Amino acid sequence: MAVRHSIRGETRTLFRKAFLSAFDGNACSRRVILAGVLSGVLAPQTVSADAFPGDLLLFPELTSLHRFDLKDGSSLKNYWINPGLNLFYGLDQDRFRFLLEWLVDRSAQEVQRLQLGWRWQDTTFWVGRFHNPIGYWNIHFHHGAYMMTSITRPGVMTYETSGGPLPMHVTGLYVEGVRELGDSSLYYVLNAGVGPDLEKKRLDAFDVLDPEGTRLPAVTLRLGYQPVSFGSDEIGFSFSYTEISGRRIGVDRINQIVAGVFANWRSENLGFLGEAFYIHNDFTGGASEPESDVLNFYGQAEWRVADDLTLYSRVEGTFNDNGDLYFDHFRNFVRDRYMGGVRYELPYKMALKLELSREHTRDDAFGQVGLQWSAVFP
Incomplete structure (x- = not known):
């Protein structure tokens, strides 16, 4: 001891x-x-x-990406290696709750989540910086790489610091709870706060330690139905409204609506996760086209071959984004991807992953080989 x-x-x-x-x-x-x-x-x-x-967890990772068939003059690197460490701390005492998630890697060195909560019956009221509850992936798979079966996140779910096109973090008030319906349950989340600013190359989520930039309101509602209470199977939808300063793309403001549906199903050896999103951008002040509509989807299937070996595959697609004033700003957003991989569990809560993919961004189409070691240490 x-x-x-x-x-x-x-x-x-x-x-x-x-x-x-x-x-x-x-x-x-x-x-x-x-x-x-x-x-x-x-x-x-x-x-x-x-x-x-409370619980203090460390999520170290080492990720290596090799890209081939890049176009001449591509802004992407042929080879990328990223060491990272994610620290997660959670405290649950009586009605009081506290959550901290802090990430250090090559693209970010910041507090990703910082939340103070108060539980009342089956509902918890949080204040702070949190993950925007858009869909399923962003609230179930956080910055700890070991938690995800795959190496990569879906392109539409990429974090702001890595060039993602949607607001993945919001700062303000977050309310979550569960309503049991016999053996099943309804999980609900509502958040309201301030969203990101649009910088030259990416979205800039509100930093609680450095609150600069133009910050406008953001609201999200998410409902999820679980056939078995607190089980893994879940279906549901989410609706998000965010206002974003648009001076970087020549407009006054972007009023963005993201509506999505999701489904997660698991059996003993098989699993499937899919989401579809409708993204509507309304531009005010200066846009030749006052609005745009984009569709995005992904589906990921997993097969647990053995206790320590899982095969997985994911398909992603984006429609009607070519020439879109907003999405044209995110040149490295992965709009389409065909990917397959294998995850091997090592002793002491460690994992090795190998991933092969063919990806399309705004300016490029290329192949990618990813290799990752990840772990969790209590």
């Missing part, structure tokens, strides 16, 4: 040091204050490891 406590203590010390050194700039004082608060939460004044409150 003493060894266990020592490891946890060293982990918390390293986290605090890394948290402080990872941030700089104009928001330094705010970040130092937040780091001090988190240090107090994560380092209880007790000598018993069993008394450590």
Whole structure:
């Protein structure tokens, strides 16, 4: 037990040091204050490891991507290697809840989720920065790579820091709960807050430690039906409305509606996850075409061949996005993908993944080979 406590203590010390050194700039004082608060939460004044409150998880990963058949002058790299570490901490005490998710990799060094919650009966009220509950993928698979069967996320579900076209993070109020209906249940989520700003190359989600940029309102409603309460099978829909400053693309504002349906089904050895999205952009001020409509879908199938071996495949498609004022801004958005892969479970909650795909972006079409090691350490 003493060894266990020592490891946890060293982990918390390293986290605090890394948290402080990872941030700089104009928001330094705010970040130092937040780091001090988190240090107090994560380092209880007790000598018993069993008394450590909450759950602290580390999700390290090492991802290597090799692209071939790129066009001459492509903005994409032939070879990309990305080490990353995702820290997740959750605390659930009586009615009080706290959640922190902090990510460091080559594309992001920031707090991805920071939530304070209060539970009342079957409903929890959160305030902070959270994952926008658009569809299924974005609330079930977070930044820890080990949680996903695949290496890549669907193109439409790509995070803002990696060039994704939709708001994946919102800051404000988040309400979630479940209503049991006999053996089944209805899971509901409603959030309201501020969405991203549109920078030169990507969306910029609101940073609670550096709240700069033009921030406009965002609202999302999600309903999911589970035939077996708290099971994996689920069907449902989501509706999101976000206002985004459009000065980077020559308009005053983009009023964006994202409506989607999803279905997730699992048996002992087989699984399927599919989503379809209708994306409507209404441009105000300066646009030659005042609105646009884009359709997107993906479907992922999985086959668990053995306890430690899973085969998977995913197909993605986007329609009516060519020449779209908004989507033309995201040049590296993966609009179409045909992918297959294998995941092998290693001891001590580690996994190796190999993934082969053919992908289409706005300016390019290429093949890709991905290799990833990922893990979770309690």
